[in-house]
Amino acid sequence: xxxxxxxxxxxxxxxxxxxxxxxxxxxxxxxxxxxxxxxxxxxxxxxxxxxxxxxxxxxxxxxxxxxxxxxxxxxxxxxxxxxxxxxxxxxxxxxxxxxxxxxxxxxxxxxxxxxxxxxxxxxxxxxxxxxxxxxxxxxxxxxxxxxxxxxxxxxxxxxxxxxxxxxxxxxxxxxxxxxxxxxxxxxxxxxxxxxxxxxxxxxxxxxxxxxxxxxxxxxxxxxxxxxxxxxxxxxxxxxxxxxxxxxxxxxxxxxxxxxxxxxxxxxxxxxxxxxxxxxxxxxxxxxxxxxxxxxxxxxxxxxxxxxxxxxxxxxxxxxxxxxxxxxxxxxxxxxxxxxxxxxxxxxxxxxxxxxxxxxxxxxxxxxxxxxxxxxxxxxxxxxxxxxxxxxxxxxxxxxxxxxxxxxxxxxxxxxxxxxxxxxxxxxxxxxxxxxxxxxxxxxxxxxxxxxxxxxxxxxxxxxxxxxxxxxxxxxxxxxxxxxxxxx
Numbered sequence: 363x364x365x366x367x368x369x370x371x372x373x374x375x376x377x378x379x380x381x382x383x384x385x386x387x388x389x390x391x392x393x394x395x396x397x398x399x400x401x402x403x404x405x406x407x408x409x410x411x412x413x414x415x416x417x418x419x420x421x422x423x424x425x426x427x428x429x430x431x432x433x434x435x436x437x438x439x440x441x442x443x444x445x446x447x448x449x450x451x452x453x454x455x456x457x458x459x460x461x462x463x464x465x466x467x468x469x470x471x472x473x474x475x476x477x478x479x480x481x482x483x484x485x486x487x488x489x490x491x492x493x494x495x496x497x498x499x500x501x502x503x504x505x506x507x508x509x510x511x512x513x514x515x516x517x518x519x520x521x522x523x524x525x526x527x528x529x530x531x532x533x534x535x536x537x538x539x540x541x542x543x544x545x546x547x548x549x550x551x552x553x554x555x556x557x558x559x560x561x562x563x564x565x566x567x568x569x570x571x572x573x574x575x576x577x578x579x580x581x582x583x584x585x586x587x588x589x590x591x592x593x594x595x596x597x598x599x600x601x602x603x604x605x606x607x608x609x610x611x612x613x614x615x616x617x618x619x620x621x622x623x624x625x626x627x628x629x630x631x632x633x634x635x636x637x638x639x640x641x642x643x644x645x646x647x648x649x650x651x652x653x654x655x656x657x658x659x660x661x662x663x664x665x666x667x668x669x670x671x672x673x674x675x676x677x678x679x680x681x682x683x684x685x686x687x688x689x690x691x692x693x694x695x696x697x698x699x700x701x702x703x704x705x706x707x708x709x710x711x712x713x714x715x716x717x718x719x720x721x722x723x724x725x726x727x728x729x730x731x732x733x734x735x736x737x738x739x740x741x742x743x744x745x746x747x748x749x750x751x752x753x754x755x756x757x758x759x760x761x762x763x764x765x766x767x768x769x770x771x772x773x774x775x776x777x778x779x780x781x782x783x784x785x786x787x788x789x790x791x792x793x794x795x796x797x798x799x800x801x802x803x804x805x806x807x808x809x810x811x812x813x814x815x816x817x818x819x820x821x822x823x824x825x826x827x828x829x830x831x832x833x834x835x836x837x838x839x840x841x842x843x844x845x846x847x848x849x
Contacts, residue, residue, distance in 0.1 A: 363516055366403065371440040371456075373449035378440060378456045379405040385437070388465055388512035389505075390559025393496045394473065396466035397558070399509055400437045402452065403461050407521045413459030415849070422526040422568070422848050423513060424455040425463045429502060429535035432740040434469035443834065451530060451834045458841045461522030465509035467538070470739045472497025495744045499768075500775035502534075503541050504551055508560035510542070515561040526848055527567040530840075532833025533801070536575030537778070540810060543570030543788035544778035551775065566787035569847055571840060573833030574795045578779050578806050579728055579737050580753040581635050585803035586727040587628035588655050592713075593721040594622060621725040627757040628726070629655060635753075636805070641812045649812065662812075663804050664710050666825050670797050671700055672707040674827035722800035726758055733766065740776070741768035778810065784817045790847050792822040792840065796829025 366381035383401045392398075407418035416422070429435035440453035440462070452462050473495040510527060517524040531539035545551065546566025555565075578585075597614045617625065633651035636659050641649040643662055651657040699715035701708045728737045729752035738748035749768040752758055760766070774780050791814055795807040804825065811823035822843060829835065 363519060366401075366408070368405070369402070371453060373440065373442045373453045376449065376453075376457070378453060380440075380456055381405060381408055382439075384439075386512075389508045389561075391557065393558060394434075394468050396434050396436055396468060396472065397505060397508075398437055399463060399465035399512060400439060401461070401463050401520055402440060402456055403521045404456055404459060407461075413457075415845075416459040418521040419523065420848070421459055421461050421522040422528055422844055423463055423520075423522045423524060424451075424460040424528050424530065424844075425465075425506075425509070425513075425567070426451050426455075426530040427467060427506060427535045427538050428464070429467060429469060429531060429538050430533050431736050432470045432502070432534045433736075434472050434497060435467045435502070435535060435538075437464045437466040439464070446832065446834055451837060454837045454841070458844075460528075460841075460844070461520065463509065463513055463520075463527075465505065465512075467505035467509075468497030468501040470497055470736065470742070472501070473744075495742065495747075498742050498744075499740050499772050500551065500554060502538055503545065503776060504554040504558065504560070506538055506542055507545075507551055507565035508555060508558060510565045510567060511555075511561040511563050514563050523848075525568060528569045528571060528844055529567050530571045530573075530834075531575075532573040533576050533831065536572040536833065537577035537776070539570045539572045540575045540577055540778040540793075541776065541781075542567050543572075543791060544781040544786065545775075546787040548781060550771070568788065569790035569792070569844070570788055571792040571843075572794070572807075572810075573835075574799050574801065574831050575778075575793070575807060575810065576802055578777050578809065579740075580751055580773055580777065581632075582728045582802055582806060583726045583752050583758070584628045584632040584635060584754045585805040586723065587625040587725060588632040588651075588805060589716060589803040590721040591625055591629040591655065593717060596721040596724050598722045615724065617725055624758070625725045628754055631754050631757055632805075633657070636809075639809065639813065640816075641809065642816055643812075644815070659805075659808075660712065663808050664712055666808060666823075667715065667797055667804070668700075668707050668710050670825045670827045671710070673824075675702070675705065675707055719798055719800055726752070727802075728752070729755070729758060731758065731760065741772065779813060782813050782817055782819075786817065786819070789818070790820050792843050793824075794829075794833075794836075795825055796832060797825050797827045798829060799831045801831045 363386050364383045369382045370379050380402045385398045388399045404413045406413050427435045428438050443450040455462050514524050529539040529542045594617045599610050600613050636651045649659040649662050651659050699711045699718050729750055733748035741749040741751045750766050751768040751773050793811050811821050814821045
């Protein structure tokens, strides 16, 4: 594994001292150069000291991933956060007294060169040529499980408590964090782990923190159209490289008549899926949808948004007198969709709110008919560039195209929902999905959080007001949550 060497990192005008092992292989038969891991330990733990109430024996192990867009997620080091500003999560975790393990995991472009710049958290990634496509599903989960097994195998060398591993990720990385929480010790991954020479042993984790997890892909198209049905205009931001600098470029358009018709067909399929889940609210009432998309499940989602707006209103009481200013950072139309009376958010007009935040993706949002989406590529393999995966393939019009459909078992292996069951090893969850996040439907994180609660998990779920598709924000709250679990 190598030896720990002293390191000092600076970020946001601060410095943290630690000892680190950089670039250690975490599996015996790697198939891609990215399959290496970095380990960072507060310096105080090598001299019998403590940080934030933790020591070399009790410190939780913070395991963030850098995955976005189902692209490769390289191992990182503490430093400045290029996406969010300030110090990154690794730096903040070390300051807080956590041991940090950051491993590189394969993604959909592993094995082929990609000079394309992608959107959001993955902006600026360039692929590395390795000769063959080796990172398609379920590679990212397999690699992360191998990293957990590596930590447990070396628990006598790596300080910290290997029974207190906390995963963290954003977007597709949030899905990976959720998968680590939902699939601990699942035998379905074992053949893949054996192929890369992963250590034997357990790969369950203690807690999962998930920022805007893009998951449940086979039902994501129907969920998206349930939310945005009737919205013809779409608005998004692309990242382009201009003179070596990543520049945000706004792009907009309209759905065609055929896409509007497809949107309606997909939206009509979503109620059956929701009803089949058997979800219940905290009072035990069944959450369902009517054929027109209304119903107790939609009311439940609206309630989460109302709670979010009310929490924001309480935090900014000094400007609460005016509806137009009562929720700082929000567009006027979003605020006008709220029913605010006597400094209290009493309700939300669902259709007006959805119209205000705007549709981001054209129809279909995830499983493209021409196999051009990132998610289509995720379900390819070493010889097939992309495959369909949607459970709503009949509505999408390619239900007879079985030769281009992903193996249902592979689809299952990167969706946390089917794995959630009573008595699962991971009980502690924190999920955040911004109220301005349009990358997937609000229904997707709500289903995840509700299903987890329904099987007895401890779930801290929130839709922070005014937050877009983003991660690693409100880090003080995240580490306070970890302290509450481990204190």
